[in-house]
Amino acid sequence: MIATSPRVPVPQAEDVPVQGGETASPILELRNLDVHYGSFHAVAGVNLEVGQQRITSFIGPSGCGKSTVLRCINRMNDLVPGARVDGEIYYHGHDINRPNVDPVEVRRRIGMVFQKPNPFPKSIFENVAWGAKINGFKGDMKEHVERCLRRAALWDEVKDKLKESGMALSGGQQQRLCIARTLAIDPDVILLDEPASALDPISTLKIEELLRELRSQYTIVIVTHNMQQAARVSDRTVFFSLNEHRQGMLVEEGPTSQIFTKPRDQRTEDYITGRFG
């Protein structure tokens, strides 16, 4: 148990790289994370490190707290009445749950894409520009919007109708618009909460391709119900399940290839082979 404060991300030379999931220095560290919704103990004792510039996926059965943990990372649980988060979450060594940390500042650096595409009822241009504008972006907005839409692989489909409503796009396009909107605030980490679960297979594939391209510039954490998706896109996989008190807990974490081929825990094996969940 490390109890030394100020936590500086130390280069961890002694970490042995496992095939496929080399250990980069952690950008996020979750320590003894507990989440309560009112009297309901939703998540218990999660410890996790997330490395820089790679894709980490959270998998597990329904109700095992993977989305809850994700929402802790950018303090979206602040918005849920009755939610209480205990434990520490270090982002570049700073505990984001400390009272002097402004969640607004956290969310600017740790962006989020939601399960159901939720573009603003505004034009496509405004959808991308708004986040940048409120965060004080002072550069050339037209150029910025184009760059973000290109990075989200949406530019070619929308370049002639930037003034039209974002709500008029297809579901898959809306989700890529939401990703573009998140890129526009220039975050460091992008959290995605089952981003493709409401989409058709082709749109899903596009999102996955996009994530792999974004991997080189952003740290990505994705919650998914779809194990194939986790296997396809992620470098590391975290398996969550329920403990005997029906609290969400982290069972096992490791390089994706290892989790899917040689899981250490029986529960992980049962889940990925389809015997449970």
Add this chain to the structure above:
Amino acid sequence: MSVETQADLVVGSRGRSVDHFQPRVQQRRLLGKLWQWVFLAATALSIVLLGMLLWSIFRPGWQYMSWHLITAMPSRLPERAGMNSAIWGSIWVVLGSGIFSFTIGIGSAIYLEEYATDNRWTRFVQTNISNLAGVPSVVFGLLGLVVFVDLLQMGRTLLAGALTMGLLILPVVVISSREAIRAVPLSLRQASYGLGATQWQTIRSHVLPSALPGILTGTILSMSRAIGETAPLLVVGGASQVLFRPAGPLDPYMVMPLQIYNWTGRPQEEFEHLAAAAIIVLLAVLLAMNSVAIVLRQHFSKKNRW
């Protein structure tokens, strides 16, 4: 008959007893039909009553409808009497009360929905706002008399009347604004917060624009309630005869319902007809306001659809 065939069908195909079932399909259908007629009768009754109301107004009033009625000032002589000052008085009172209740109402609705924590105190406030909406209008008149006319020394002016009316419709405006704000989907707020927006930026750019059609509809419908109210203005002193249009907030004023009330109390029979004609004018203004509400709602909800 059809019951038997159904039973036969089931027994025949599955070879199973159906003793426990008494489907009574015909009775069930009949009951459905019966209720349909009951509901139709209820609808028909209200339409007939509305028709009778319109008939009883239009029959005596229609012939007295004239340009003169709208443009002339009140007079003791029925052939000279008009309601111009009352029309203008009503417009100013309603506009003033609308602006007052819209600004205060939207503010308290935002506070209650977005900022206030859910505790005993806020629930107490909320319950009492709902109670206020049910308080008889004459009570608001007394409140206006004490606070605006006497305490704040406004006297029997347009301003005092407009503020009293504003107080009267304020609870309804708050309630409908709160409902409109609550109807803004959580996903929209999450999207905004997820981009690092502050609470105020979220409210200003997303919650309010999405809730605006509902808020405007509630406000305009309350304003059309205010235009027909008489009792509070009797108390705070809308005059019964004003021979000029109010030019400023501190002028004396009268409103259409007061004019109608005044005319129905006169001995000459012509005034009864004039009162009926004035009611037609009042109804027309009401209808126009409701149309504006519909147009505004359409306009704003087209702009933001989620």
